[in-house]
Amino acid sequence: MSGPSTPASPDLFSGYGTPRFFCEIMKGLDPNEPTVSLIRERLRAFDVEELRRRATAAEAELYNLGITFTIYSDRDAIDRILPFDLIPRILTAKEWDVIERGVIQRVTAINQFLWDIYHDQKILADGILPRELVLGNSNFRPEMMGLDVPMGVYVHVNGTDIVRDDQGRFLVLEDNARTPSGVSYVIENRHMMLRVLPDLVAGIGIRSVDEYGVRLQQAMAAMAPAEVLDPQVVLLSPGIYNAAYFEHVFLAREMGVPLVEGRDLVVENARVYMRTIAGLRQVHAIYRRLNDDFLDPDVFRPDSQLGVRGLVDAWRRGNVAIANAVGTGVADDKAIYAYMPRIIKYYLDEDPILDNVETNICREREGLQYTLDNLANLVVKPVGESGGYGLIIGPHATRAELDEFRVKLLADPANYISQPVINLSTAPTLCEDGVEPRHVDLRPFAVTGQSTWVLPGGLSRVALKKGSLVVNSSQGGGSKDTWVLSS
Amino acid sequence: MSPPVEQIQHEPLRAGQALLSRYAESTVWLARYMERIENLARIIDVTDTFTRTSQTENGWRSIIQINADEERFYATRREADVANVAEFYVLDRENPNSIASLIHVARENARALRPLISTEMWTHINMFHNWVRQLTRRDIGPSQLSGLCARVKQECQTHNGITEGTFYRDQGWYFYSIGKYLERGDQTTRLVDIKYHTLLPREARIGSQVDLSQWSAVLRSAAAYHAYRRVMPRSLTPAAVAGFLLLNNAFPRSLILTLRQVNWALGQLRTDYGLRRGGDALERMDELRASLEDQTIQQIIVRGLHEFLDWVQLQLRHIQDDVADAFWTLATAPIEPAVAIQTFGAAPPGAMSQTMGGMTQTMGKPEPDPVQT
Structure with a gap:
């Protein structure tokens, strides 16, 4: 606290202390990297109050712009913003190179894997993966067998969740190969940053994130039926009541294509049309933001009002392209995740550029034994569940809980994997009491058409609660602008 | 790369x-x-x-x-x-x-x-x-x-x-204009209708001081007071005010001007985009405009202002329905009878409640979020 007569020279990091974990800005792998040092010194010159004022302005702007997700109740619609932390997350060109190559490698392997399991299933015949793990998986879609997707691409848009451990190693935590969301925040956060902190950004070479819409549009157009010269691309959204509707709008605008809902589309003679004021107009490629289950009541959930009857048939006949393809969920499933290093090796004959978090497969004897021996130090997850259900975090569990879990694990070991607890890296974040370290992750987005392109940046989510490792927006997570330095 | x-x-x-x-x-x-x-x-x-x-x-x-x-x-x-x-x-x-x-x-x-x-x-x-x-x-x-x-x-x-x-000035702009001017025209007829009858209950009051202030208030509510004064500096009578709000060719909230705008927008959809579908609405519009242009306000009042305005409101409603039929209700009618559009986010397009009040739109009800990722 300084009175008006004693202008203390500000130091944003004065109360930061020595970070306990790997810190993205203060204790990186290359702390003397000149651009990172420059950014750090510019940040240091801010005082907390000034930064807070700008944060307040940014928040008001997000609210006014309607960059929100909306929670509907019977009577009301409440808009929430994803909290935006002004201190950027920085990735050097060297770090980005690893991520970019690693993501491309992973997406390539995932697409080859999906083609294989929906065609010849060589990987199963070769015993690399247990047959029932794939064929018995609830995300495996038998409807997809033998369907030749254009260019062999199933996953056109992929989000790879990456964390850093206390050594600063990048580790993949999860693949999102269905309808990953969050890319709109990557781009909007950058726009916001340029408006609110121009003095921080000035003169620093940051890779642009503005190309995403064009790249996505190109990938969609590339997969449209070959005989169509100027394909009609649309984005299929569940509609304004969906929590991610803002992102759907954002992407439709960036791509310059209509945002349609299921009710805007109709299938006639195995062709997809949209209803326009001039009558029906044929649609050639659909970027859908609707889950498999809801896509087509003829094939999946018969009660779905959101999808389009006959869509899958039209697709199967090659009259329309759909991204992402149906049935990609089998590739980003937790059970399959554990095998991803082997999948990469099998199809590409390469070692993974980005490692998995070390994962013990309890269906295998060694993995089970290791898990039982180290239960108190591991996170054990059931593979069939999502949203953190049924898992146990060893270090946080009581003796009795561990004993109880041991019984469950032994009864059905194939249903479990185990991982060490990762001390996620942290980044300086504006908190109530000043700037403090908070845990972050990273979700880069890859777009695949003729080839795979990775948006230089990604969604950096930050756990705003002190000590929390959970970055999800539903549990007090926020986001940061992610700067990939150009050199 | x-x-x-x-x-x-x-x-x-x-x-x-x-x-x-x-x-x-x-x-x-x-x-x-x-x-x-x-x-x-x-x-x-x-x-x-x-x-x-x-x-x-x-x-x-x-x-x-x-x-x-x-x-x-x-x-x-x-x-x-x-x-x-x-x-x-x-x-x-x-x-x-x-x-x-x-x-x-x-x-x-x-x-x-x-x-x-x-x-x-x-x-x-x-x-x-x-x-x-x-x-x-x-x-x-x-x-x-x-x-x-x-x-x-x-x-x-x-x-x-x-x-x-x-x-952006494409079809969307024409639909925007259609909506705006249909509503504005409708609102003007409502204002004239109600005020004419509530402010004119007994013969004896006409021309009295109260009456004049009431009528200038009506004009003011439509931002028409000064325009009216300029056009008719010497008199302020209920009939002249009603005539101004309904038939004046230059006042932006007058009924006749709003109709001309709707007509223009419908015409643009046909000429610029070759959308022949708005024909019914245009025909009805011609008829409505003709009936306004063929009569003086005195004739309208003698024949019954309220009945006339009721008819105008009905025509405006029909025009909206014609537009809906042409461009979304019929244009988007399910091709397969099996397509059920009933509940979530799929209110039958164009459905609206027709009460005596303003037209309203039927909207879908929110339902739980179906996307998990």
């Missing part, structure tokens, strides 16, 4: 992309609701001024009559006084004709139109909405009400300005 970005070339416009029917429908409703809000603010404002300076009977009741809200209003309130009426028409979210409800549905339409409208249009509507939705009883007290109405009017005018300056 990935290949360089190549722009995909499209035809400049016109023949290009056809507007989604759902967008056309939402555009019409967005325009209508914004126009309705402005008219409502105008009428609350002028009634507020008027009731404060006059000793005559309760003027607040006429707002309820204009909107045909008697049943709804008296179901929950006894007295049509300033506090009750202002609360009913500004804050009450149970009342679909309140500013709070109207801005909400306007914004829901704008949200559906986000891919089409400019970011500036959306941002302004969003901010306007957020401001209205935080208003409380304190903001509509006797000393605040007029200022509040002024702000609402201003926000609507800002919306108009932003729209004029940023809304």
Whole structure:
């Protein structure tokens, strides 16, 4: 606290202390990297109050712009913003190179894997993966067998969740190969940053994130039926009541294509049309933001009002392209995740550029034994569940809980994997009491058409609660602008 | 390295992309609701001024009559006084004709139109909405009400300005114009109808002092006072005021001018985009305009002003229905009878309740989020 007569020279990091974990800005792998040092010194010159004022302005702007997700109740619609932390997350060109190559490698392997399991299933015949793990998986879609997707691409848009451990190693935590969301925040956060902190950004070479819409549009157009010269691309959204509707709008605008809902589309003679004021107009490629289950009541959930009857048939006949393809969920499933290093090796004959978090497969004897021996130090997850259900975090569990879990694990070991607890890296974040370290992750987005392109940046989510490792927006997570330095 | 970005070339416009029917429908409703809000603010404002300076009977009741809200209003309130009426028409979210409800549905339409409208249009509507939705009883007290109405009017005018300056001039713009001017014309007929009859109860009063101030108030509520004075400096009679609001060729809120705008927009859809479907609406429009151009206000009054305005309102409603049939209801009728569009997010497009009050749109009900990722 300084009175008006004693202008203390500000130091944003004065109360930061020595970070306990790997810190993205203060204790990186290359702390003397000149651009990172420059950014750090510019940040240091801010005082907390000034930064807070700008944060307040940014928040008001997000609210006014309607960059929100909306929670509907019977009577009301409440808009929430994803909290935006002004201190950027920085990735050097060297770090980005690893991520970019690693993501491309992973997406390539995932697409080859999906083609294989929906065609010849060589990987199963070769015993690399247990047959029932794939064929018995609830995300495996038998409807997809033998369907030749254009260019062999199933996953056109992929989000790879990456964390850093206390050594600063990048580790993949999860693949999102269905309808990953969050890319709109990557781009909007950058726009916001340029408006609110121009003095921080000035003169620093940051890779642009503005190309995403064009790249996505190109990938969609590339997969449209070959005989169509100027394909009609649309984005299929569940509609304004969906929590991610803002992102759907954002992407439709960036791509310059209509945002349609299921009710805007109709299938006639195995062709997809949209209803326009001039009558029906044929649609050639659909970027859908609707889950498999809801896509087509003829094939999946018969009660779905959101999808389009006959869509899958039209697709199967090659009259329309759909991204992402149906049935990609089998590739980003937790059970399959554990095998991803082997999948990469099998199809590409390469070692993974980005490692998995070390994962013990309890269906295998060694993995089970290791898990039982180290239960108190591991996170054990059931593979069939999502949203953190049924898992146990060893270090946080009581003796009795561990004993109880041991019984469950032994009864059905194939249903479990185990991982060490990762001390996620942290980044300086504006908190109530000043700037403090908070845990972050990273979700880069890859777009695949003729080839795979990775948006230089990604969604950096930050756990705003002190000590929390959970970055999800539903549990007090926020986001940061992610700067990939150009050199 | 990935290949360089190549722009995909499209035809400049016109023949290009056809507007989604759902967008056309939402555009019409967005325009209508914004126009309705402005008219409502105008009428609350002028009634507020008027009731404060006059000793005559309760003027607040006429707002309820204009909107045909008697049943709804008296179901929950006894007295049509300033506090009750202002609360009913500004804050009450149970009342679909309140500013709070109207801005909400306007914004829901704008949200559906986000891919089409400019970011500036959306941002302004969003901010306007957020401001209205935080208003409380304190903001509509006797000393605040007029200022509040002024702000609402201003926000609507800002919306108009932003729209004029940023809304892309393709089919969407024509549908916007159709909605805006249909609503404006409808509102003008309501104002004339109610005021003419409530202000003209007995022969004896005509020409009296009270009467004149009431009629100048009517003009003011439509922002027509000075224009009227300029055109007719020497007289102010109920018939002349009604004639001005209905038949004047240059006043932007007159019925005849709004019809000309609707006509223009429908015509553009046909000539610019070759959309032959609006034929029914255009025919009806011709008939309506002819009946206005062929009569003087005196003839209309002698033949029965109320009956005439009722007929006009009905025609306006039919025109909206014709537009809906042409561009979304029939255009989008399910091709397979098996396609059930019933519940979530799929209200039959164009369905609307036809009460004596303003036309309203049927919207889908929110349901749980079906996407997990």
